[in-house]
Amino acid sequence: MSARGPAIDALLARVREAVRAQAVTVAAVPAHTVVRRIARDQADLASLFAAKAQSVGMRVTRVTDAQLDATLAKLLESRAMTVVAMRDPSLAARANAAAGARLAPNNNDDLLFDCEVGITDVDCAIAESGSLVISTNGRIRNAWVTPPIHIAVVRAAQVLADLVDLFELRPDTLDAASTTIITGPSKTADIEGVLVTGVHGPAEVEIVLVG
């Protein structure tokens, strides 16, 4: 037994005994091609991603790389303090330039509560569900949840077909202390089923899809 302490060893022993008390009914995890049904046979993943992201309530602007700086500048126009949380240094530099004087330092997570906008890049995106995947690897945590507006820059090449691909092709994404798959603005329907956005996280998610 390990040096984990008696409580854990006792739990493991009891679970071992309990597992053996009934016959094993499933000896191997089933293969699951059926899980991929939604994006199956879809050639244009970026367009599928854009459509699905919009269907869950995020806004999508599709631009060329050349249009990116102007797009970011326009999105940040008239906004208050902005935090840039990007792992890609060149993207970060362009976002910093767009934020200009309204730029918040990106090493103080308490200040996130005072920001109006969090701009991030993404680890990848998922076409079938219209989701963004963002990890804390190289980004200040929660810059995509705390401010009321989240702007995400996604390159078309980052779009994966299916959630399964995140786990199969990009397992490194989950190496970070925290990774979040985001599928829409913060939502609640707790009060009489009426949909309200922005309850804890951002009410607005702007996706700038590049390429």
Added chain:
Amino acid sequence: MNPLIAPPLPFDMKPRARDAVRDLKLQQFVGNATHLKDTQRGGIFGRDFGHDYDELRTVARDTKQYALDHLDELLERFITNAEKSGAKVHAATTGREACEIALNIARAHGAQGRAMSCVKSKSMVTEEIGLLPAFEAAGIKTLETDLGEFILQIDGDAPSHIVTPMIHKDRVATAKSFVRELGARYTEDPTELTMIARAHMRGLYRTADLGVSGANFLLADEGAAVICTNEGNFDLSVGGPPVHIVFVGIEKLIRGACDLAPFLKLLARSGTAQPLTVYTSFVRGPRRVGEHGGPKELHFVLVDAGRVGVLASEKRDLLRCIRCGACLNACPVYRKVGGHSYGSMYAGPIGAVLTPELERAQGNTDAGLANYADLPRASSLCGACYEACPVKIDIPKFLMHDRARLRERGLSPKSEGHMLKLWRWLAERPAMFRFAIRAVRLHARMLGSKDARSGAEHSWIKSAPGPGAGWTQSRDLGIATGESFREWFARRDNKSGGGR
């Protein structure tokens, strides 16, 4: 704990069910919301998976069953990998132990002379173990951050649905409690009410000493937890405070991210007809060196509280449950009686089979069943829950199983048992059985009121004795008193020479 979900035992469901059926507001809120969610669930699965939906459920069923059949290996792997990423792992046999572990963690961080505060995101297992009362007794002020749970908390109410905890409650009650408890101005607008709650909670996230959450899945290969929310409250609860504790039932383990996709695709679609919850958050260890934000300490408290007993029993399948709430939305009885009628944090069909198991940890496998003897009976066995379940738990089968346990242990009404035994005895003796049916018909002919129904002569009984009284309190009983089927059949046979 709140008596609505932790009532005095043994629990009598009938008075609550009777009151709920007469509560017009509850009928409207719960009826409408459950019908809507159930319809939307069918819609999104039809659109996204079509005829493959059933296969997707089979994959999820078998994947989770595999995990349960190998839970000892997975648990060991999870502990190793979670510790590798810097988390601390604890084990609790009972709810009380789980609370004690949390209190010890809290005490280690408490500053002398200052009350501690905790931000908590929605978790069924913390309801189950009574964490909030334990924290309260220790002077730790806890904020429920899920909007529904927050409203229930400030109004002294209790959740009545796994996914939509305040399904039984309206905006007026919310508005009143916000005025009373938060000093807010009166508004019934859901958006304004939500923004009042948001503003109230923002400051508390920044100053909390402790974050607490549950988990939807544990990944053995990654040593990580997966938490699904729509509001983003988990991310804020785990991001700010220096210490975070994840309470999680051991049945949440799966092999790893490699097996996660089918569950994520089923969970939100089954619960709220969304492709995924807005936030699907992976937590793998505390904050790393050089990172900004995130807890400095991350604790996992692995909770048994009866689960090991269920694992060892013929009810192992129940541990496949991913708490999506689809069976509640589909259940005709839940729709009529609401969650509080079940006297447990787990309401509806899954609650009816799970709640009696939660006391197994104390070593008495039948205590829970004796305390909740009504739950297995509070079902028409219509099968809507089984049909809705994303991991194909045959809930009606387990309800019937529990009814047999009740009967064996003498926990069901004796008269009913005698009547059924007599029925079976007669049914083995066809002549006597037919005589009994004739006697009933004769009785009805003499005492019932007559009128024509569907061309056959029926007598209507207005008031029946014994178990029949439950029937005739609101229904007439139409007994056929004209020519019997067998008489008719014999007459035709004779007419046609018996040789047709």
Added chain:
Amino acid sequence: MRIALFTTCLAEALAPRALKATVLVLEHVLEHVLEHEGVTVELPAAQTCCGQPMLSNGLPADAAILARRMCEIFAPYNAVVTPSGSCCSVVREKYEALFARGSADHKAVVALAAKTFELIEFLETQLKIDPATLRGKTPSAAPITCHDACHLRGIHRHGSTAPYLTRACCGDVRELPDAAQCCGFGGMFSTQFPEVSTALGEEKLAHVASTGAATLVASDTGCAAHLAGLAHRKNVALRVISPAEALAESLGLLETGAPNGGNPGAPNGGNPGAPNGGNPGAPNGGNPGAPNGGKP
């Protein structure tokens, strides 16, 4: 081929007309549609009860005794047909779990399950009768609606009665709102939780009323007795019949009967002993087409 009628004890006591109709429809199909010579519908005299009440109420060993009887009684036949959906599902789905896999009893119940059918299912999937061939000489235009027994879910027949009766021109078959929801019968549940059972039944009757149909076709004897009993107590003019009766009436094999309501002698729903599913205000005396549903 030998076809046995599985009468069910409930139908013998409460719904003999459904059984007559089943025999008449089957004979009609065999003689006039399939033109099978010498195939008759037989009535195994020793049959009593399939054991569902024991099975559903915690007495599986008692149910097993009756399951064995059922196997013996129906052994000589090629097909076992019943108008009662729930009893059918017990034989088809529930018997198996009563016996150890591999035992002689288990083999016997599996064999019985493989040849037991609800009437409409038997016509559609076994005899492969195109419902269009069951059109009567003067198809009825009267509005009807269908409630399928929840237990037909398991044998994938839920919701299939209405389309069949539509194509057989049994009337103007109206879609029943929220058709998937249970009517609240549930066997002894109806007496153990009468208020909940009644509230569900009232909701079902309200949906039936909203279709404008004065005839409800219910594919289980229990559901039919529950809904008819509720309607009768409330003096609602509603006929509740089985799919077999709907077909038999349409084919002219049975005369169309009278509705059960409107009986001046019958007490109304305001019976002080009878809680009214949360809707205490208005028993709906004799008002055809508008039962007093539990849904506010």
